[in-house]
Amino acid sequence: MSTGRTNIPEEVIEAVLQQHDIVDTVGRHVHLTKQGKYMKGLCPFHSEKTPSFTVTPERQIFHCYGCGKGGNAIKFKMEIEGLSFPEAVRIMAEEAHIPYEDGARRFGDTPQSREMEQLLQAHEWSSKLYHFLLKNTEHGKPAMDYLKSRGFSDKAIDTFQIGFAPARWDTLVQFLEKRSFDLESMEKGGLLSPKQDGSGFVDRFRDRVIFPLHNRNGKVIAFAGRILGEGGPKYLNSPESKLFSKSRTLYNLHQAKTEIRKSRQIVLFEGYGDVISAWESGVHNGVATMGTALTEGHASMMRGLADEIIVCYDGDQAGQAAALKSIPILENVGFVIKVALLSEGMDPDEFIQKYGGERFKHQVLDGAVSSVKFRLIYLKKNHILLEEGGKVAYIKDAMGVIAPLPSPTEREIYLKELSADLQVSFDSLKQECNEFRMAMQKKEPLGDNNDKRWNNGRHKKGQTSMPALLPAYHVAERRLLSFMLQDEEVSRYVWERLGDEFNIEDHAAIAAYLYAYYAQGKPPDASRFISSLQDERLEQTLISIAMMDTPGEWTSLELDDCIREIRKVPLQNQIKSKKEEMVSAERAGDFLLAAQIASEIIALERQ
Known part of the structure; x- marks a missing residue:
């Protein structure tokens, strides 16, 4: 998983997992039905018609046999909402009213996290400065006149924290410097630009209307600036940074997500103005991409919140072509897709200004057509x-x-x-x-x-497909680890007789983590143990093992059989190597050495 988890106190992670039952967490996004001791549903991470997404309440884990994703409740939250591990834990802790302070030290208190906090604070203050300059200064008057001419109300300007960056080169530089922010970090975070001669920094945004961009938790992480006068580019976004990734950020998601979750529907726009105009018309489930094409990251993030999407792009040729390109991306994550049709080549903002919000809702959104119908209309032209x-x-x-x-x-x-x-x-x-x-x-x-790709080969036409058979020692190692995961006594038994002598490297690593986990006095708990791992590959291997249908009861005879099978492998490898040595000795005519090696082979085979 993501780095930074080691800075979160273990008791916080454990409390989060105790308070967030896997069935409840997953059930907010997936319709689950009981099948024996498992719960099954359609995977929210890829499109499927036959449920392969499985939740095991007993072990508090989920696993999809179609796309391979799996983990505990924290991992599900990360995947469904596109969060890092610390973000997921923090949100889940807040939801369950679990304090996530460790004495005076907040978890994640590292130089990197402190730098992130500084950047977030700088963006928040910069947003307030730009908003103040728009509303309360002579500098901001032309920008305010422009916004009013576009039909933006005072309420919308406040709701979306719209601001203005003056034409001066150092308004923000001075503002941040006075508040002791490190200007080099501010440049890396996208707020400033370096001077061409390398002697300092200048404001990145000048003489532009400013639209703050938020993450899903409502923190300002970047800006988009629209130029007021002549020149270019018309729109300027913050660069990609530690805070901001275009392909993982959607404009207005932080405000729209409540309505989206309620209606299970998203309206996807191209521009900020469209989102704001629609919001004022009562459409509170609208989001937009950040001046970039729709990505798989955007689609996955939205699919975690909704089942249906209305693509409401500009009515001109470019907008309709972009809508067409978005369809397969949205289909791949399993959305029910509708496409809005805008007459006269208008964009949504223009339509609302000309005909009003009610007509936009009833004619454009309610009249949106299926993706198939849209493709046919597009082809017909x-x-x-x-x-x-x-x-x-x-x-x-x-x-x-x-x-x-x-x-x-x-x-x-x-x-x-x-x-x-x-x-x-x-x-x-x-x-x-x-x-x-x-x-x-x-x-x-x-x-x-x-x-x-996720479902290729799972159902063959005209033939039955058999899973590849694993070697006996591989099966034995997985079975042993499955027992160890359920019972500390088994783990102790295996440690005394086998230690770390697993043949598969990942299995040896998981066993080592398990020995350490039990040594700390922790009870058997697959979900809790997954959170102690530091490696994505090990997690996936472990989830696959945890999903095995191993009986809760065990006998020392069964464990010994597994251990014996595992121990055979190095001996078999030795025998193979010795046989090759014997053949070489015979070819070289050294029959005495060949006979000596043959006796060593017999001794190994007896073992």
Whole structure:
């Protein structure tokens, strides 16, 4: 997992895990059904139709057999909300009213965390300064006039902390210097820029309307500045920094997440102005990407909060092309997708200013179409349908969208619409669709989910797939570790007879961690033990072992069998090596040495 966990007191981590039951934590995002001693549901981290996401209440862990993600309640929180380990623990501690102070020392109190705190504080104060300059100075008047002309109310300006950076070179430099901030750190954090001659620093943002950018917890982590006069670039964002990553940040998520969780729906915009105008119209589940294309990181983060998304991009060609590109990214994480259609090439902000918020909600958002319908509308614009050739070409392109749909009912609905739209017989379209599907199936490799890497090969057509058989010693090591995870006495028994002599390096490392864990007087607890590991790969190996259906009861005979199987391996390797030595001796004509080696092999085989 992320670094920084070692600075969090163990008692805080343990208290968080005790207070956050895995079923409750996961159940906020996944519909779980009981199957024996497990709970199962559809994985929130990838798209699937057959549940492979499994929660084990008894061991307080989750594991997805489709994509491989797994861990305890803290790990789930990290994955679903895109948090670091300290952030997840802090939020979960606050939710459960667990104090996360260690005496006078706060967890994560390291030079790195202190630098982060300084940057966060500097961004918060800079945001307040810019907001003050916009609202209370002559410098800010042209910016305020511009915002008013765009239809921004005083309430919106306050809600979104919009500000203004004057044209001067050192407004923020002086402000931060007076408050004893390290200017070099402020430059690394994106607030300042170095002078060209290297003699100091200047303000990064000058003569711009400032939009603060927040993380999901509401802390200011960056800024976007829109230029007021001529020149470029029109928009300037803070650079990527320790605080700010474009591909993991969404504008307004900190304010929208309450409504998003409630409605399980997100409205995705392209620009800050769109989000703000929509918010004033009562659309409080809107977010936007940070002047960058939608990424898988954005999609995963949003999928953890909602099931449905309305893509509401600009109505011009560029906006619609961007909406088209976003569809497969959103489909891959399992969203139900709708796309809003804006007339006259308007952007959402312009539509709201011209027609009002109510019409925007009812006409644009309520009238959003399915992703399939949007693809068909988009394709249609590329063909001249008055010509026969254009009509035939459009039908061919449309089949590429309709034919792959898994539902026969859904295919029929779109084919009927196509038939009515083009005045072509439904039967001929249906026949063409069936031919297209047959051609697709011939081209497909055996895996049934070829566009979804996570599920490839799990269900083969025309054959049964058998899992690869592990060597006997590998199975024995996993079984032994599974018993050790459940019972301290087993761990002590194995330590005395085997120690760290596991053949697989990761298994030896897990055993060493387990011995140390029990030596501290801690009880058997898979979830708690996972949090003590410092390695992502070991965690995944351990989760796989913890999910094994090993009986709670054990016998020394069974443990001895496993230990014997494990101990065989080095002897077998020695025998193999000795046999190679014997063959070499025989080839060299040294029969005395060969006979000596043969007796050593016999002794090893007896062992």
